[in-house]
Amino acid sequence: MFRTATLLTLAAVLASTSACSKSDAPTKPAAKAAVAPLPGSYFLAEAPADAKDIRAAKRSLKAGDKVVLIGRIGGSEDPFVPERAIFTLVDKAMKTCDEGSDMDTCKTPWDYCCDPREQITANSAVVQIVGPDGQPLKAVLNGVKGLKPQATVTVVGTVSKAEGQNVVVNATGLFVKP
Amino acid sequence: MQTLPFTYSARNLGRSRLRLLLSVMGSAMVVLLVLAAGGFVRGMTTGLERTGDEANVMIVGIGSEESIERSEIPASVASLLDASVPGLRTAFGTTFVSPEVQVQLPVVAGAGSPEGRLVLVRGVTPTALLVHSQCQIAQGHWPRSGHNEILVGQLAHTKLGVSAAALAVGSTVNIDGRDWIVSGRLAAPRSVIDAEIWMPLADLKEATRRLTDSCVIATLGTGPGAAEFADVAAFARQRLDLEITAMTESSYYARLAGFFAPVRAVVWITAGLIGLGGVFGGLNTMYAAFASRVRELGMLQCLGFRRSAIVLSMLQESCLATASGALLASAAAVFFLDGVAVQFSMGAFGLLIDAPALLVGLGAGLLLGLLGTIAPAYRCLKLPISESLKSI
Structure with a gap:
């Protein structure tokens, strides 16, 4: 009889603890399929000629202009947007935190955290590869064909937006300096 | 291996009602403390986790x-x-x-x-x-x-x-x-x-x-x-x-929860130290309980029960007392501690006595029974049977 009582007590404890664990946690978004890397057709074999520096080019650019820009991938801790073909390009004249500043031990020198945010914005342009709907492609860029933070990249494309400091280029070709 | 019947262990508990009461209440107090610590940690973590919704995205300044x-x-x-x-x-x-x-x-x-x-x-x-x-x-x-x-x-x-x-x-x-x-x-x-x-x-x-x-x-x-x-x-x-950036709301609050990890660690360490005191108290009680029964344990060996069977019976006896205390403490925690508000720098949260907290508490109660038995059992059973039978 004692054993029966013990078993019943144990069962009651287990039942109560499992009843307490009902989940009313916030909603979770549905799982999604893995995103493929950017197709190789967007990468150029040779560096395009007459590439312009970003800061100088931004002064005269307007929407619809054909443009060739050169710069380095950076401007923030993660200059790429995960799962979208979009990144930030910073003027080559800007020095990263490991180039001559006292923050040479910075783990993410490409974020230019040693410079004021306004200066980073003035020297940056957004580069995106868009699909037929005009939205950035669902593709992974980071780590593909040499694209990585601090890599020097020449971009061929069309200016999609040029409003003040905000310049967005729809790229048709990318050349990554080896 | 011929084991002693479970009822033998259960009935032994009734030999000294005062000792049983002390064992049960001692165990209950230690487990209640562990449950309070568990409820604090679960309440804080769950409070921050539940504030962040995985379907929400936050836009903040870079x-x-x-x-x-x-x-x-x-x-x-x-x-x-x-x-x-x-x-x-x-x-x-x-x-x-x-x-x-x-x-x-x-x-x-x-x-x-x-x-x-x-x-x-x-x-x-x-x-x-x-x-x-x-x-x-x-x-x-x-x-x-x-x-x-x-x-x-x-x-x-x-x-x-x-x-x-x-x-x-x-x-x-x-x-x-x-x-x-x-x-x-x-x-x-x-x-x-x-x-x-x-x-x-x-x-x-x-x-x-x-x-x-x-x-x-x-x-x-x-x-x-x-x-x-x-x-x-x-x-x-x-x-x-x-100059904006996006992040998920859940990641923001998970980062905040990480920020409070040292506070949670201190709570666990404090509970652990007090629990250790409880273990020593339990050791003392069980040693006193078993030391007075050395002759009986020697007799059980004479009757053919192996030392391992006797240790198992002693473990059952001890765990039964501490588990009873743990159950009492769990009930008290569910009724009196669950939801009790605690303030911290981010605001306030309620202690959460949920399944994981209860499991930790019940586990602590059983551990108390196990650790409290091993040393006294060793002291009592290491004697040769002849000496055990002559023990006063």
């Missing part, structure tokens, strides 16, 4: 990813986000986009200290109730803009150190030197929002003399064509001029 209160973004971001990112959740033509200001302000209520205590005040629009699905108005009505009205969370009184009656609907609360009327009570169970004060966004901006928002919170849609986090992140990246 560089303010670790503290929304430091963040300042243009007031236009909410409408720009709504217009630029298709696939955000909508209901009856309203997109789930909530511009908010979050700021810690000194609040005085009831007979509180004249300086007041810092409470997180959130400036919101009615869409805040859409994106924060865990929130609802439990009493009263939504605060009207321009009428100096506020919503007060159910645990705000804990943060303020006053009685719940001091924040009843219709009472007056002084926030940063200005009086506000409580128009309603906000309920957001098991989240840190429960200790916040909400007021209309325009009123808070006017009171704090700011033009910017702290953040914009948007809920991602579901089904085909629904926006993903990457779409909102791409929007933020495309607007270099706004």
Whole structure:
């Protein structure tokens, strides 16, 4: 009889603890399929000629202009947007935190955290590869064909937006300096 | 192996009712302490986790990813986000986009200290109730803009150190030197929002003399064509001029929970140290209990029971007492500790005595029984049978 009582007590404890664990946690978004890397057709074999520096080019650019820009991938801790073909390009004249500043031990020198945010914005342009709907492609860029933070990249494309400091280029070709 | 019947262990417990009572109560106190520590840790972690919804994306100022209160973004971001990112959740033509200001302000209520205590005040629009699905108005009505009205969370009184009656609907609360009327009570169970004060966004901006928002919170849609986090992140990246960045709400609060990890570690260490004291107390009790039965244990060996069978019986006896204490402590914790409000720098949370906390508590009770038996059993059974039989 004692054993029966013990078993019943144990069962009651287990039942109560499992009843307490009902989940009313916030909603979770549905799982999604893995995103493929950017197709190789967007990468150029040779560096395009007459590439312009970003800061100088931004002064005269307007929407619809054909443009060739050169710069380095950076401007923030993660200059790429995960799962979208979009990144930030910073003027080559800007020095990263490991180039001559006292923050040479910075783990993410490409974020230019040693410079004021306004200066980073003035020297940056957004580069995106868009699909037929005009939205950035669902593709992974980071780590593909040499694209990585601090890599020097020449971009061929069309200016999609040029409003003040905000310049967005729809790229048709990318050349990554080896 | 021939084992002793379970009833032998159970009946042995009744030999000394005082000793049994001490064992059970000692175990109950240690387990109650472990449950309080577990409830504290679970309450804090769950409170922060539940505040962040995985379907919500936050837009904050670049560089303010670790503290929304430091963040300042243009007031236009909410409408720009709504217009630029298709696939955000909508209901009856309203997109789930909530511009908010979050700021810690000194609040005085009831007979509180004249300086007041810092409470997180959130400036919101009615869409805040859409994106924060865990929130609802439990009493009263939504605060009207321009009428100096506020919503007060159910645990705000804990943060303020006053009685719940001091924040009843219709009472007056002084926030940063200005009086506000409580128009309603906000309920957001098991989240840190429960200790916040909400007021209309325009009123808070006017009171704090700011033009910017702290953040914009948007809920991602579901089904085909629904926006993903990457779409909102791409929007933020495309607007270099706004100097904004996107992150999921759950990741923000997970980071905050990580920030409090040392506090949780200290709570566990304290409980562990006191539990260790409980183990030594248990050792003492069990040693006294078994030492007086050395002759009996020797007789059991004469009857053919092996030492391992006797140890098993002693373990059953000890674990039965400590498990009874653990069950008593669990019941007490569920009825008296669960939901007890505790304040911390982020606001307040309720102790959470849920399944994991109860499992830890019951495990501690059983461990107490095991550890409390091994040493006394060794001392009693190491004697040769002849000496055991002559023992007084």
